[in-house]
Amino acid sequence: MIKNIIFDFGDVFINLDKQIVYREMQRLGGSTQMTPELLELNNLYEVGQISTDQFLEGLSIVYPHASEIEIKEVWNGMLLDFPDERLEFVEAMAKKSEYRLFLLSNTNALHIEHVEQKMGHEKFNRFRNSFEKFYLSHEINLRKPNEDIYRFVLDQNELKAEETFFIDDTKENTDAASNMGIKCWNLLVGQENLLDLNSRL
Structure with missing residues (x-):
């Protein structure tokens, strides 16, 4: 029972729109594939092992052409x-x-x-x-x-x-x-x- x-x-x-991160990668200077680095960054952030600032800093390397505001917009864009x-x-x-x-x-x-x-x-x-x-x-x-x-x-x-x-x-x-x-x-x-x-x- x-x-x-x-x-x-x-x-x-x-x-959710889980694909937005992939769609936006190339436009913002990143790889079109989910890299091991991005996956590890996400996993660490999901369990609170890194701060929001550290996460955004890591994403700025993944998306070299993006501002912090753009990164946040893409990251939160998956939430519908x-x-x-x-x-x-x-x-x-x-x-x-x-x-x-x-x-x-x-x-x-x-x-x-x-x-x-x-x-x-x-x-x-x-x-x-x-x-x-x-x-x-x-x-x-x-x-x-x-x-x-x-x-x-x-x-x-x-x-x-x-x-x-x-x-x-x-x-x-x-x-x-x-x-x-x-x-x-x-x-x-x-x-x-x-x-x-x-x-x-």
Whole structure:
């Protein structure tokens, strides 16, 4: 029996344009390929091991023709709209109190600041307050799909894996959670909708 639901954020609640970084690389003087350096920079930033200033400094090497403002615009440009129906859906779930609800997102300080500005403080707080715990990778210094992040959430909240359901748009993440006995939904972006969750439980 499912008692707990863990939600990803990007492309589950908020729509993303993950390809913008690749599209803008060449225009801003970088390689058209995701380099190991850029991947490592992103991973370090997502777990809070480097500051925003250090991250932007690293990106200025990746994008030698870009100003700091342009870099921020590209980086935050992947964050699109947050449909009201998804917010209302999770708020309704929280109000029913049928399940314990958690958010678990690989994100960074720049992105979450931009999301709050874009949504507005009141709406962002409505979203955040729908969850018992709101776990962001850069705050807890862990990231998906590493097993320790799932173990952290389970242990911190005394959750049983077999009673927990996890929704994420990245198969690597759901595969890792599934290997630990967590029931998962690898949501297919553009084909499936969070609002169909009840039929999955």
